[in-house]
Amino acid sequence: MTVPQIEIQLIAAVVAAACALPGTFLVLRRMALLSDAISHAMLLGIVVGFFLTADLNSPLLILGATLTGLLTALLVELLHRTGLVREDAAIGLVFPALFSIGVILISRYAGSIHLDTDVVLLGELAFAPFDRVVVAGWDIGPKSLVVSGVILLINGALVTLFYKELKLATFDPGLAAALGFSTTALHYGLMGITSLTAVGAFDAVGAILTVALFIAPAASAYLLTDDLARMLVLSVGSGVIAALSGYWLAFLLDASIAGSMATMAGIIFGLAWCCAPERGLFATWRLRARQRWEFAQRMLVIHLLTHEREPEAEPELQVEHLWHELGWSRAFATRVVNLAEERGLVTRHNGRLELTDPGRLLAQQTLLA
Amino acid sequence: MALPLFDLALDYTLRTVALGAMLLGLSSGVIGTYAVLRRQSLLGDAMSHAALPGIALAFLLTQSKEAPILLSGALAAGWLGALLVSAITRTTRVKLDSALGLILSVFFGFGLMLLTFIQQQAGASQAGLDRFLFGQAASLMQRDVAVMGGGTTIVLLTVLLYWKEFKLLAFDPDFARVLGLRVRFLESLLTSLLVLAIVVGLQTVGVVLMSAMVVAPAAAARQWTDRLGVMVVLGALFGILAGTSGALLSSLTPRLPTGPTIVLVVTGMVIVSLLLAPNRGLVWTWARARARAGQVQADTILHHLAALAEHHDSLEYGHPSAVLRTTGLSPQQVDHTLRVLESTGLVRRIDQDRWAITPAGLIRVRPPLHAAEIEKTGDSPAHRVANPANTAREGPR
Numbered sequence: 001m002t003v004p005q006i007e008i009q010l011i012a013a014v015v016a017a018a019c020a021l022p023g024t025f026l027v028l029r030r031m032a033l034l035s036d037a038i039s040h041a042m043l044l045g046i047v048v049g050f051f052l053t054a055d056l057n058s059p060l061l062i063l064g065a066t067l068t069g070l071l072t073a074l075l076v077e078l079l080h081r082t083g084l085v086r087e088d089a090a091i092g093l094v095f096p097a098l099f100s101i102g103v104i105l106i107s108r109y110a111g112s113i114h115l116d117t118d119v120v121l122l123g124e125l126a127f128a129p130f131d132r133v134v135v136a137g138w139d140i141g142p143k144s145l146v147v148s149g150v151i152l153l154i155n156g157a158l159v160t161l162f163y164k165e166l167k168l169a170t171f172d173p174g175l176a177a178a179l180g181f182s183t184t185a186l187h188y189g190l191m192g193i194t195s196l197t198a199v200g201a202f203d204a205v206g207a208i209l210t211v212a213l214f215i216a217p218a219a220s221a222y223l224l225t226d227d228l229a230r231m232l233v234l235s236v237g238s239g240v241i242a243a244l245s246g247y248w249l250a251f252l253l254d255a256s257i258a259g260s261m262a263t264m265a266g267i268i269f270g271l272a273w274c275c276a277p278e279r280g281l282f283a284t285w286r287l288r289a290r291q292r293w294e295f296a297q298r299m300l301v302i303h304l305l306t307h308e309r310e311p312e313a314e315p316e317l318q319v320e321h322l323w324h325e326l327g328w329s330r331a332f333a334t335r336v337v338n339l340a341e342e343r344g345l346v347t348r349h350n351g352r353l354e355l356t357d358p359g360r361l362l363a364q365q366t367l368l369a
Numbered sequence: 370m371a372l373p374l375f376d377l378a379l380d381y382t383l384r385t386v387a388l389g390a391m392l393l394g395l396s397s398g399v400i401g402t403y404a405v406l407r408r409q410s411l412l413g414d415a416m417s418h419a420a421l422p423g424i425a426l427a428f429l430l431t432q433s434k435e436a437p438i439l440l441s442g443a444l445a446a447g448w449l450g451a452l453l454v455s456a457i458t459r460t461t462r463v464k465l466d467s468a469l470g471l472i473l474s475v476f477f478g479f480g481l482m483l484l485t486f487i488q489q490q491a492g493a494s495q496a497g498l499d500r501f502l503f504g505q506a507a508s509l510m511q512r513d514v515a516v517m518g519g520g521t522t523i524v525l526l527t528v529l530l531y532w533k534e535f536k537l538l539a540f541d542p543d544f545a546r547v548l549g550l551r552v553r554f555l556e557s558l559l560t561s562l563l564v565l566a567i568v569v570g571l572q573t574v575g576v577v578l579m580s581a582m583v584v585a586p587a588a589a590a591r592q593w594t595d596r597l598g599v600m601v602v603l604g605a606l607f608g609i610l611a612g613t614s615g616a617l618l619s620s621l622t623p624r625l626p627t628g629p630t631i632v633l634v635v636t637g638m639v640i641v642s643l644l645l646a647p648n649r650g651l652v653w654t655w656a657r658a659r660a661r662a663g664q665v666q667a668d669t670i671l672h673h674l675a676a677l678a679e680h681h682d683s684l685e686y687g688h689p690s691a692v693l694r695t696t697g698l699s700p701q702q703v704d705h706t707l708r709v710l711e712s713t714g715l716v717r718r719i720d721q722d723r724w725a726i727t728p729a730g731l732i733r734v735r736p737p738l739h740a741a742e743i744e745k746t747g748d749s750p751a752h753r754v755a756n757p758a759n760t761a762r763e764g765p766r
Contacts, residue, residue: 279461
């Protein structure tokens with residue numbers, strides 16, 4: 001690996017980690033689409049800022065674009081408050097309009113500024129190492145690494161500092177309000193952090209794919225744990241993995257790094273969806289199958305318990321008769337009887353089923369439960 | 370500007386563009402109505418972004434740039450995206466908003482990865498797929514418009530055919546279920562139509578902004594009516610108007626991307642509707658609130674003057690406006706309200722700054738007794754004050 005390659009991966013990983021922190025709360029607080037709106041609308045702030053400063057990493061531009069993000073959240077809220085449109089429609093009205101103004105500005109002045117629609121959509125991660133910060137003759141590193149590193153530090157510090165407050169307001173906003181925490185302040189604080197992070201990520205992955213880094217790792221982590229702290233760690237982790245593997249995928253295909261990162265983030269979510277230990281599709285299927293056999297065996301022992309004391313019900317106890325009586329298929333009934341026999345719940349005497357003591361106990365317990 | 374517009378009817382390109390944009394507005398305006406009413410505005414956003422990898426894959430597999438092939442890919446991918454969103458929300462605890470954002474960004478990222486891959490593979494000559502990002506009305510061909518026409522026809526016919534069912538689904542899905550309608554089927558039918566409408570618009574508006582064409586015309590139409598039929602027609606009209614004017618504007622102006630232009634036009638319509646639509650519009654609400662506040666002020670002042678008149682037992686005695694400020698109204702509000710009341714004859718000015726209620730004003734605040742009762746007692750409130758003898762008989766108040 002060459003030095004620029006390592007630096008690109010570092011930038012990608014830092015950006016992904018910075019996004020995953022606020023992303024976790026966005027997913028938990030059901031505000032994922034507000035981050036979509038913010039990162040789209042942010043383009044306008046960045047374009048206008050770029051006109052003024054001609055530098056994607058200028059502090060002024062970052063401040064202006066962050067304010068644009070906050071303005072978007074505010075506009076959505078105001079529009080929703082009029083009672084004339086619902087919140088989803090409000091989001092769907094605000095950000096395309098702001099984004100369109102940004103795109104039109106870029107296209108109209110495409111010749112005179114160093115910012116085109118490809119940068120908007122993809123960022124320019126591949127060129128990031130060539131734009132360096134030099135302080136007093138010392139080469140500190142690529143500009144976007146410095147910027148996104150600072151943003152990651154800010155996010156990390158804020159999440160650590162306000163961990164309790166965020167946790168409370170996320171899971172029980174009513175209690176948080178009753179205890180005197182300002183949920184509005186927290187809401188706009190989170191929106192501010194999201195905006196700031198989106199500006200930082202914009203440079204690396206472009207306006208739209210920022211959303212992938214906000215949401216996909218956090219959603220994957222959400223499937224893996226019930227603990228907020230662990231979820232934060234897991235989403236940062238899966239974000240970083242998506243960033244690094246995405247880089248190599250892009251390297252392999254000679255394709256866009258940002259697009260590949262989003263793809264990998266999606267694949268990681270797919271893996272979590274299928275294979276999560278407790279909530280994954282496979283785990284759920286296994287559990288359902290187990291429950292199905294368990295339920296059938298209990299049905300069987302209860303059936304035997306009901307009929308074993310009736311002398312006239314002799315045919316009820318025949319294996320041959322079971323499938324008909326319980327509405328099972330013949331194959332299913334045979335399988336259930338075999339399973340129950342293996343477990344020592346029933347025994348078989350020339351085609352006639354008898355409950356064992358554990359079998360009778362299980363039937364009685366089930367009936368009592 | 371005048372010359373190109375003059376040529377409009379003759380110019381083949383412009384005619385194609387206008388027709389395409391019209392179809393786009395028509396289909397998305399109609400189907401957007403249902404999306405907005407069913408709170409699925411952002412499903413359109415997710416599906417239009419999700420269409421991108423479909424376009425890229427269709428090109429990779431067939432090496433063809435024919436619209437029907439690319440749009441079929443878009444249709445399949447958009448549909449798969451919708452399917453995944455619904456599967457994620459059904460089988461995991463990830464909520465709808467996260468599922469939408471996830472599918473939107475991941476599919477779009479995958480699409481961009483494929484696009485850049487294609488560009489590397491085939492060189493710049495194949496870069497034509499870029500037009501699907503922000504739309505390029507000028508690139509529309511007559512064949513493309515025919516495909517769009519087909520899609521629009523399917524959308525319109527299905528909506529007409531299932532009019533009653535969709536209406537019920539939009540307003541009371543639970544009732545629809547109770548009635549025994551196949552709600553799951555109808556929902557997926559509506560979703561499929563939404564994907565179809567999106568695909569119809571992709572070439573003109575682009576995947577990034579197509580969602581606005583679903584939301585905005587319908588949101589604007591919603592302000593003008595409470596009837597579904599009117600809303601669908603208005604949504605279609607707004608869509609057509611925005612689509613056509615935006616597409617023509619961008620075709621006639623250099624370096625003006627089509628999608629964003631159309632979106633800004635339609636956003637303008639939404640703003641006008643939000644402000645001006647009768648009854649619901651913000652200006653109307655504001656005017657109503659003002660009128661109501663004025664009414665309350667007038668009532669307050671009248672009641673005050675009536676009480677004063679009764680207290681003084683005289684309609685001739687003038688009261689300085691300063692006295693009326695004890696009602697909690699500001700001096701300006703008091704003066705303004707007094708002038709309004711004077712012009713309607715409920716209050717009169719005794720001299721410079723002293724006011725009294727008129728008999729008409731008194732009747733307004735103290736409504737006369739039932740007609741029969743007045744006849745019996747020969748009494749009315751105005752009468753009571755104006756004629757001290759009457760009040761005297763009733764004793765001290």
